[in-house]
Amino acid sequence: MTAISSSIPGNAVDAGLASSKKPQLPKVAVVILNYNGKALAQRCIQSVLDSDYPNKEVILVDNRSTDGSLDYLCALFPGMRGVANQQNLGIAGGRNRGFMEAVRRGADYVLSLDNDTRVDRRLIHALVAAAESDARIGVVGPKTYMDDGSGRMQCAGGRITYTQNVCSERGRETVDRGQYDTIEDVDYFPGFGFMAKREVFERLNFLDECFYGYGHEDTDFCVRAARLGYRVVYVPKAVMWHRGSATIGRYSARKKYLEAVNSVYFVRKYAGRIQRVKYTFFVVFGLAYALVIQSFRGNLSAVLAKARGLRDGLRKPAV
Numbered sequence: 001m002t003a004i005s006s007s008i009p010g011n012a013v014d015a016g017l018a019s020s021k022k023p024q025l026p027k028v029a030v031v032i033l034n035y036n037g038k039a040l041a042q043r044c045i046q047s048v049l050d051s052d053y054p055n056k057e058v059i060l061v062d063n064r065s066t067d068g069s070l071d072y073l074c075a076l077f078p079g080m081r082g083v084a085n086q087q088n089l090g091i092a093g094g095r096n097r098g099f100m101e102a103v104r105r106g107a108d109y110v111l112s113l114d115n116d117t118r119v120d121r122r123l124i125h126a127l128v129a130a131a132e133s134d135a136r137i138g139v140v141g142p143k144t145y146m147d148d149g150s151g152r153m154q155c156a157g158g159r160i161t162y163t164q165n166v167c168s169e170r171g172r173e174t175v176d177r178g179q180y181d182t183i184e185d186v187d188y189f190p191g192f193g194f195m196a197k198r199e200v201f202e203r204l205n206f207l208d209e210c211f212y213g214y215g216h217e218d219t220d221f222c223v224r225a226a227r228l229g230y231r232v233v234y235v236p237k238a239v240m241w242h243r244g245s246a247t248i249g250r251y252s253a254r255k256k257y258l259e260a261v262n263s264v265y266f267v268r269k270y271a272g273r274i275q276r277v278k279y280t281f282f283v284v285f286g287l288a289y290a291l292v293i294q295s296f297r298g299n300l301s302a303v304l305a306k307a308r309g310l311r312d313g314l315r316k317p318a319v
Helices: 038-049 069-076 090-104 123-130 198-204 217-227 253-270 271-294 302-315
Strands: 011-013 028-034 056-062 081-084 109-114 115-119 138-146 153-157 159-160 167-169 193-195 229-241
Touching: 011 069, 028 069, 028 090, 028 123, 038 056, 038 069, 038 109, 038 115, 056 090, 056 253, 069 081, 081 090, 081 253, 081 302, 090 109, 090 198, 090 217, 109 115, 109 123, 115 167, 123 159, 123 229, 153 253, 159 193, 159 217, 193 198, 193 217, 198 217, 217 253, 253 271, 253 302, 271 302
Parallel strands: 028 056, 028 109, 056 081, 138 229
Antiparallel strands: 011 081, 109 193, 115 229, 138 153, 138 193, 159 167
């Protein structure tokens, strides 16, 4: 079925009903954000459909792709729902259209994925089981491996550090030797792979779209959930893989600019005096280091874009 372009916030386009469900299990809506990545999105959707969790529904949010992604994928997966945005709403805005549609359709849990991820068939079961084990748990997330054949980890949840990048993913680029095999509370999960209860989305009014483009809307969401008393819990038995930076690039000028704007906005929103001093120290020396190293790698434009982003982050309206 062909999806029809919609006005913001995006109309859901029915492409049929999801596969058979077991009413006794909570309903999980899997929201996948896509922009010009139909081959990657196809692989992601297929991995979700291969999941052994029966009561699920796939919602693909297309951020005004130009490669025919939505029509192609709706025809390929007639049980999927498509949300077509009339313009690219950025990451937070794009995800929110899908989250709102999931809540509107009565999902008990919403799983957020990027189009360059793929999930283990037991991932949804493991996340739901963990979330159902304690009413205080509001957000859960998986163990994520780099999808490059290396077997290295990318993320086991994250910690807020207030260093140059504000936060860091636990276990990044390390070999999995079981050091992250314990269920435990963390500060946040990246938006490419986390699940939250419906009530959390409703109480937080979804993602803060002041974090436009790229970076920290996911960290902000988890911080706000924790401040309402919810636990943010890492579930190692839930496994997925992530390619990373498939849409925006690893060290592009646009990525570095948006990261910088959002980092400063996050620090202004949450950091205390000591944390702000710490962040400023790391930013100043980090920027000087990047100017030397990245210039030799041909990335001077990205470094300068980051500097502009830091400036513009300070100029954003008061939090």
